[in-house]
Amino acid sequence: MSEIIEGKSYVFLSPSKIIFGMGAAKSVGDEVKRLGGSKVLIVTDSILLKADVIRPVVESLETAGIPHVIYDGVEPDPPTELVDEATDKYRKERCDLVVGIGGASSLDVAKGVSVVATNSEKVMDVCGFEQATKRAAPKILLSTTHTAGGELSPYVIMHMSREDHSLMPIVSEYAIPEVAIMDPLLTVSMPPSVTLETGLDSLVTAIEALVAANANPFSDVFAEPAIKMGTEYLPVAWAKGSNLTARYFMCLTATFSGIAFVASSVGAVHALSYAIGSAYHLSHGRSLAVLLPHVMKFNLPGNPSRYARVAALMGKSIEGLSLMEAAQLAVEGAKEILQTLGVSTRLRDYGASEGDLPRLADETMETIGFFGYNPRDLDEEKIRGIYQAAY
Numbered sequence: 001m002s003e004i005i006e007g008k009s010y011v012f013l014s015p016s017k018i019i020f021g022m023g024a025a026k027s028v029g030d031e032v033k034r035l036g037g038s039k040v041l042i043v044t045d046s047i048l049l050k051a052d053v054i055r056p057v058v059e060s061l062e063t064a065g066i067p068h069v070i071y072d073g074v075e076p077d078p079p080t081e082l083v084d085e086a087t088d089k090y091r092k093e094r095c096d097l098v099v100g101i102g103g104a105s106s107l108d109v110a111k112g113v114s115v116v117a118t119n120s121e122k123v124m125d126v127c128g129f130e131q132a133t134k135r136a137a138p139k140i141l142l143s144t145t146h147t148a149g150g151e152l153s154p155y156v157i158m159h160m161s162r163e164d165h166s167l168m169p170i171v172s173e174y175a176i177p178e179v180a181i182m183d184p185l186l187t188v189s190m191p192p193s194v195t196l197e198t199g200l201d202s203l204v205t206a207i208e209a210l211v212a213a214n215a216n217p218f219s220d221v222f223a224e225p226a227i228k229m230g231t232e233y234l235p236v237a238w239a240k241g242s243n244l245t246a247r248y249f250m251c252l253t254a255t256f257s258g259i260a261f262v263a264s265s266v267g268a269v270h271a272l273s274y275a276i277g278s279a280y281h282l283s284h285g286r287s288l289a290v291l292l293p294h295v296m297k298f299n300l301p302g303n304p305s306r307y308a309r310v311a312a313l314m315g316k317s318i319e320g321l322s323l324m325e326a327a328q329l330a331v332e333g334a335k336e337i338l339q340t341l342g343v344s345t346r347l348r349d350y351g352a353s354e355g356d357l358p359r360l361a362d363e364t365m366e367t368i369g370f371f372g373y374n375p376r377d378l379d380e381e382k383i384r385g386i387y388q389a390a391y
């Protein structure tokens with residue numbers, strides 16, 4: 001903790017209002033009224049629209065007498081053009097408030113629309129770090145998955161285009177919504193594969209937030225319970241999707257993990273995941289899971305006391321052990337949960353060949369600057385070593 005005391009300050013960001021609980025989605029209409037919205041653009045994807053998952057939101061707006069139009073063109077790994085398309089609709093329909101409902105992609109597009117709507121002609125003008133200079137259009141975000149904090153973070157993750165998968169993010173405090181709503185009932189219909197992969201994102205993110213070099217009392221207070229709850233309830237939510245207790249605690253895991261990483265950061269698991277995600281068409285959560293035990297093993301010497309805490313939070317008994325022995329148990333904890341969930345941590349099982357590894361390391365080097373708070377320093381050789389261990 002000495003680095004905290006010795007002269008860094010920390011920033012804690014969150015929406016001004018988070019509404020959490022069963023049936024919380026019904027409060028959307030009242031929240032729109034309170035924010036002064038008169039016409040809403042709902043941003044979502046066509047699968048959720050067809051499955052009627054957004055019904056509580058639509059009904060709540062109707063009860064409150066708020067007209068709305070729907071943009072349902074969101075795709076996974078959204079290319080920037082979707083934000084421009086949805087913003088065109090927002091402008092043409094003369095909307096004044098955005099409601100995003102869905103997984104991380106829908107929430108990213110909704111955040112993107114709100115920032116672009118008041119700042120620029122096209123999304124490319126506001127991509128990058130704090131490029132937006134004006135307050136965004138007001139927005140309310142509802143997550144329907146267990147992904148870490150898409151509904152409350154200042155990050156908008158987009159890809160350049162459908163063909164060019166390079167990351168094109170917006171980082172802006174204006175992307176944080178006025179209201180984030182987490183209603184576990186919206187997550188019940190998620191299939192096991194999506195439950196698994198989004199839940200893994202939250203668990204991995206909470207671990208990375210706790211061990212990061214800039215972890216601090218504000219992030220710890222959310223990261224610790226997120227690791228505990230995620231370890232306990234992810235297998236249950238995956239195995240029995242209708243278990244409302246598991247859904248409730250996985251939603252809490254997602255929210256806490258999101259707050260934790262915004263206050264702290266993510267590290268090498270995230271950094272190395274993007275190259276394998278696009279090379280082998282793996283979801284974000286699965287790419288993280290494949291790398292998790294290998295990165296943890298590599299990172300251990302950089303912050304053994306924090307990894308020992310991770311082990312304890314994952315239910316391991318660390319009493320009487322040396323610090324390194326205790327830290328090592330965190331790696332075992334990660335392996336165990338992934339084994340329970342049937343997730344292979346071998347790149348070869350996803351179609352990788354050994355000859356791919358230098359290219360993966362090379363690609364990762366392009367964005368490694370964003371992950372400077374990883375508990376252990378990285379260079380190309382070390383990154384290649386982690387991919388080799390994961391191969």
Ligand SMILES: [Fe+2]
Pocket residue numbers: 148201205270284
């Ligand atoms: Fe993530």
